[in-house]
Amino acid sequence: MELVVIRHGETQANAEGRYQGALDIGLNESGRRHIARLADEVAATQAPFDRLLASPLLRTRESAAILSRQLGLPVELVPAFRERDVGLFEGLTQVEARTRYPELWARNITRRWAESPPGGETIDEVIARVSQGLTELVSIMQGERILLVAHGVVAKVIRAVTIAGFDDFFEWQLSNGGMLSVRLSLADGGPLRFSRPLDGCD
DSSP states (O other), X not given: OEEEEEEOOOBHHHHTTBOOTXXXXXXXXXXXHXXXXXXXXXHHHSOOOSEEEEOSSHHHHHHHHHHHHXXXXXXEEOGGGOOOOOGGGTTOBHHHHHHHOHHHHHTTXXXXXXXXXXXXXOHHHHHHHHHHHHHHHHHHSTTOEEEEEEOHHHHHHHHIIIIIOSTTTTTOOOOTTOEEXXXXXXXXXXXXXXXXXXXXXX
């Protein structure tokens, strides 16, 4: 199975450098234009896709709807690929998070594998959720070419567990509208090929 991941288009929260997480925010005008151009490019240069999947959050649904019109594929929503929930930090800039929650910020809480801001998900939980989603895709879509519209942290996890490992997990970023391609097969023993570091933070 070939999986091509596209990160959703820009939102106003992206433009302002805010944590979005589970907040259900739509695309801004720049994001809509960017994804429309990308949809034209994908239709013209990529081999045909068998399925178009998306996270259920609004920004990915809107991005997928634009791609759907160009590619002629229905959008299938997959909750396993929703963005990481960062709890108390959602909606805040890094400056605001550091000012309001200095103790959590000092502990580098968003970059700890087994901890998270209160009310949020740990990175370990997101790795488990996304890995299970990948395993299910491979089991039912073997041999297909899949386009998935997802999120920044989800793309980080997919890249880490399939092709790259976790050494640069916090440095590597997929930009809004960026693309990542990986190949998965049952012969690999499932998508999870790399173990994340054992220490508490990067």
